[in-house]
Amino acid sequence: xxxSRKEDTPxxxxxxxxxxxxxxxxxxxxxxxxxxxxxxxxxxxxxSSHLLRADLLYQQGRYEESLSLAEQTYKESLGLGKNLxxxxxxxHMAKSLRSLxxxxxxxxxxxxxxxxxxxxxxxxxxxxxxxxAFIAFLKGYYYExxxxxxxxxxxxxxxxxxxxxxxxxxxxxxxxxxxAWNTAMFKGDMDLAFAYIKKGVAIAKESKNKxxxxxxxxxxxxxxYFLGDWEKSLKISKECLSxxxxxxxxxxxxxxxxxxxxxxxxxxxxxxxxxxxxxxLTAYDGLTGVRISTAxxxxxxxxxxxxxxxxxxQLEQKSSQVKDKRIEKNYRLCKALILKAxxxxxxxxxxxxxxxxxxAEEIFDIQDTTLALVNVCDILLAEFRLTNNLEILNELExxxxxxxxxxxxxxxxxxxxxxxxxxxxxxxLSFDVxxxxxxxxxxQQIAERHHLNKLALEISSExxxxxxxxxxxxQLKDSEAPxxxxxxxxx
Numbered sequence: 001x002x003x004s005r006k007e008d009t010p011x012x013x014x015x016x017x018x019x020x021x022x023x024x025x026x027x028x029x030x031x032x033x034x035x036x037x038x039x040x041x042x043x044x045x046x047x048s049s050h051l052l053r054a055d056l057l058y059q060q061g062r063y064e065e066s067l068s069l070a071e072q073t074y075k076e077s078l079g080l081g082k083n084l085x086x087x088x089x090x091x092h093m094a095k096s097l098r099s100l101x102x103x104x105x106x107x108x109x110x111x112x113x114x115x116x117x118x119x120x121x122x123x124x125x126x127x128x129x130x131x132x133a134f135i136a137f138l139k140g141y142y143y144e145x146x147x148x149x150x151x152x153x154x155x156x157x158x159x160x161x162x163x164x165x166x167x168x169x170x171x172x173x174x175x176x177x178x179x180a181w182n183t184a185m186f187k188g189d190m191d192l193a194f195a196y197i198k199k200g201v202a203i204a205k206e207s208k209n210k211x212x213x214x215x216x217x218x219x220x221x222x223x224x225y226f227l228g229d230w231e232k233s234l235k236i237s238k239e240c241l242s243x244x245x246x247x248x249x250x251x252x253x254x255x256x257x258x259x260x261x262x263x264x265x266x267x268x269x270x271x272x273x274x275x276x277x278x279x280x281l282t283a284y285d286g287l288t289g290v291r292i293s294t295a296x297x298x299x300x301x302x303x304x305x306x307x308x309x310x311x312x313x314q315l316e317q318k319s320s321q322v323k324d325k326r327i328e329k330n331y332r333l334c335k336a337l338i339l340k341a342x343x344x345x346x347x348x349x350x351x352x353x354x355x356x357x358x359x360a361e362e363i364f365d366i367q368d369t370t371l372a373l374v375n376v377c378d379i380l381l382a383e384f385r386l387t388n389n390l391e392i393l394n395e396l397e398x399x400x401x402x403x404x405x406x407x408x409x410x411x412x413x414x415x416x417x418x419x420x421x422x423x424x425x426x427x428x429l430s431f432d433v434x435x436x437x438x439x440x441x442x443x444q445q446i447a448e449r450h451h452l453n454k455l456a457l458e459i460s461s462e463x464x465x466x467x468x469x470x471x472x473x474x475q476l477k478d479s480e481a482p483x484x485x486x487x488x489x490x491x
Contacts, residue, residue: 023210023246043079054092059211061251067096103145133162149186169207176200188409214243228413254284258291268454289327413450417443
């Protein structure tokens with residue numbers, strides 16, 4: 001629904017709103033074109049039509065156009081004196097500015113809208129409350145963008161409380177979506193995140209707005225991805241894709257392709273992952289920090305270091321052009337991964353330093369923190385192989401504990417299984433075959449139970465090799481074999 005309705009809303013605008021809800025974008029644009037060409041339109045009707053179009057452009061991912069139209073419409077709305085439609089213009093401007101990665105400008109506009117709302121005479125409590133809810137929602141996004149997650153969650157809860165009092169379905173669904181994402185990503189509480197997103201999807205469907213439905217389904221797919229339910233994640237992603245394609249929203253389409261690339265990456269379907277990330281980068285050439293970092297990760301896994309470096313140069317340019325904390329963090333993480341892939345010792349040292357900085361940062365982010373932890377463990381293990389320094393094993397222990405804590409907190413069976421697999425290899429280096437077998441059994445059970453099929457096969461193969469070579473391990477233990485021999489056997 002729109003933020004507000006008037007009893008005397010022209011029939012054309014009511015129909016245009018229904019067309020927008022149903023993602024019939026060409027018909028909606030045509031209807032609004034015809035309506036705006038009519039003679040004798042009041043300022044109120046012109047502004048209402050332009051606000052509907054600004055919303056449609058936003059749902060299509062055409063943020064610059066939506067922003068420009070909202071700015072123009074605000075000037076038109078001044079002909080009505082102080083009014084709610086001017087507040088709505090500020091809300092539309094703030095949404096687009098946020099999507100264009102301009103959080104400070106977005107906050108300036110939000111504050112202007114908030115001040116105007118406070119000074120409006122004779123505003124119905126329910127109508128004012130809807131705008132208050134939207135302003136709190138946008139403030140929540142601002143605090144997410146600058147890394148103040150507790151403030152973000154507080155404003156989102158405030159938005160939801162106000163929105164529920166007015167039954168503002170579209171906003172309530174999107175607020176629940178944001179609460180779910182940030183509760184999962186930054187707090188690691190998957191149970192609460194899942195409750196938020198399930199409720200968000202249900203309310204989105206009640207709103208009958210396809211864009212809102214797709215937005216909520218997208219985060220549901222992401223949470224299934226974190227939980228390791230790849231099949232459900234991919235199925236729901238395809239539902240989102242269908243709606244975004246109806247809307248001709250290239251930006252959102254590219255996001256879905258990126259998420260599908262990540263899913264195939266973690267199921268070790270690297271060629272499919274590569275195809276999807278290429279589709280993502282082709283679909284939309286706007287702000288691409290996250291997508292380029294996905295492409296770098298996949299290229300490195302496939303052993304294509306040159307392609308990874310080409311992508312990294314693109315990310316370097318984006319990071320220098322746009323002041324965005326997420327892109328800057330993507331840049332540092334990818335720089336570490338590129339350095340880690342180098343054969344030079346000093347590059348490995350620099351990679352380890354960057355990754356440890358990311359791990360130690362105040363803002364906990366499941367994906368970044370986990371990726372950094374896993375790669376630091378890899379570097380330390382490589383260092384152990386070169387130096388035979390047993391102190392490195394002591395350094396690995398708290399990192400492994402941290403990974404297992406994240407796995408338990410987030411219910412990520414993939415992280416849990418992979419960490420147990422890593423522990424099994426470490427146990428072998430100290431000749432604890434019994435402990436290694438126990439870790440392998442636990443890892444394999446988790447992988448099989450949660451359909452991590454390729455990982456389960458890899459663990460099963462390792463387990464079989466250990467059983468087949470058990471006598472050899474016993475001989476190496478008795479002879480106090482050097483670490484180099486143990487490493488060769490533990491690979």
